[in-house]
Amino acid sequence: MIVHLNGKLIDAREAMISPFDRGFLFGDGLYEGIRATHGRPVALRAHIERLANGMHELGLVGFDAHSLVRLSDELLHANNLTEAFLYWQITRGAPGPGHGPRDRVPPNAMTPTVFGFVEAVPAVESFVTPRAIKAVLLPDMRWQLGHIKAITLLGSVLAGQEAMARGADDAILFRKVPQGDIITEGIATNVIALVDGELVTPAPDAAPILSGVTRRLLIESAPEIRQRPVTATELRRADEIMLAGTRTMVVSVVELDGHAVGKGVPGPAAMRMLGALRARLLADVDSAPTKP
Ligand SMILES: Cc1ncc(COP(=O)(O)O)c(C=O)c1O
Numbered sequence: 001m002i003v004h005l006n007g008k009l010i011d012a013r014e015a016m017i018s019p020f021d022r023g024f025l026f027g028d029g030l031y032e033g034i035r036a037t038h039g040r041p042v043a044l045r046a047h048i049e050r051l052a053n054g055m056h057e058l059g060l061v062g063f064d065a066h067s068l069v070r071l072s073d074e075l076l077h078a079n080n081l082t083e084a085f086l087y088w089q090i091t092r093g094a095p096g097p098g099h100g101p102r103d104r105v106p107p108n109a110m111t112p113t114v115f116g117f118v119e120a121v122p123a124v125e126s127f128v129t130p131r132a133i134k135a136v137l138l139p140d141m142r143w144q145l146g147h148i149k150a151i152t153l154l155g156s157v158l159a160g161q162e163a164m165a166r167g168a169d170d171a172i173l174f175r176k177v178p179q180g181d182i183i184t185e186g187i188a189t190n191v192i193a194l195v196d197g198e199l200v201t202p203a204p205d206a207a208p209i210l211s212g213v214t215r216r217l218l219i220e221s222a223p224e225i226r227q228r229p230v231t232a233t234e235l236r237r238a239d240e241i242m243l244a245g246t247r248t249m250v251v252s253v254v255e256l257d258g259h260a261v262g263k264g265v266p267g268p269a270a271m272r273m274l275g276a277l278r279a280r281l282l283a284d285v286d287s288a289p290t291k292p
Pocket of ligand 1: 188189190210212214215244246
């Protein structure tokens with residue numbers, strides 16, 4: 001596999017990163033996961049915008065998020081892939097001489113580490129019927145800045161392990177607020193549900209969630225999806241529950257905490273959402289930004 005490391009395309013076996021990299025020692029960095037189809041990264045503008053916003057919030061400088069247009073194309077071509085998942089990670093890098101590797105506050109001038117790899121995935125056209133999965137509801141133990149796509153994913157790892165231990169495929173997370181338990185998101189997905197005939201998705205201002213690019217594309221394609229706080233009680237009586245993400249596309253939760261959701265099979269809303277996403281991604285190939 002050919003990977004990108006700090007401006008160079010090299011064999012993955014030759015990629016070396018300093019053990020003092022703050023990404024490794026502190027989880028001080030950001031990532032993006034981007035889908036490519038027909039040889040082009042899709043929804044790239046939205047991914048770049050989210051990365052640039054995250055870099056701004058972290059004060060992470062020295063990398064132009066817009067260069068992902070060119071770098072993503074190069075990485076795809078180097079690996080000869082057309083249907084792919086691109087992973088980009090930008091960390092704050094390793095401190096130079098005179099700066100302690102364990103200093104929590106980073107020195108002002110740092111050179112970020114930029115790493116990217118790409119994996120083959122099934123073609124967008126092959127996502128016709130939503131995959132059926134089992135999920136459990138778990139308390140959201142992650143940090144409060146869920147809108148930042150930080151590489152520190154220990155809370156998600158633990159939730160994933162707990163879901164597996166309970167015989168489920170995924171977890172849907174909730175936070176306790178004075179009004180009750182409100183749903184945040186899946187481990188690596190956003191949640192959309194059909195509750196009382198209405199398509200709803202947790203609002204980002206109700207509790208911290210990542211503003212998923214897939215979620216955004218689906219809301220643009222189906223403006224009837226209402227963004228509002230969604231409670232765990234509502235989810236337990238939902239007719240359909242869907243999880244949406246770049247890699248996942250749209251899957252149907254057919255069992256929640258051991259109880260069937262709706263009829264216990266992927267429903268018409270999930271079919272419609274997956275169809276809308278498929279169409280949207282394929283339409284985006286033609287309007288994808290080109291190399292500057
Ligand atoms: C916590 C979380 N929520 C939502 C998503 C979905 O985001 P996107 O649609 O941009 O892939 C992800 C993707 O990794 C995620 O990690």
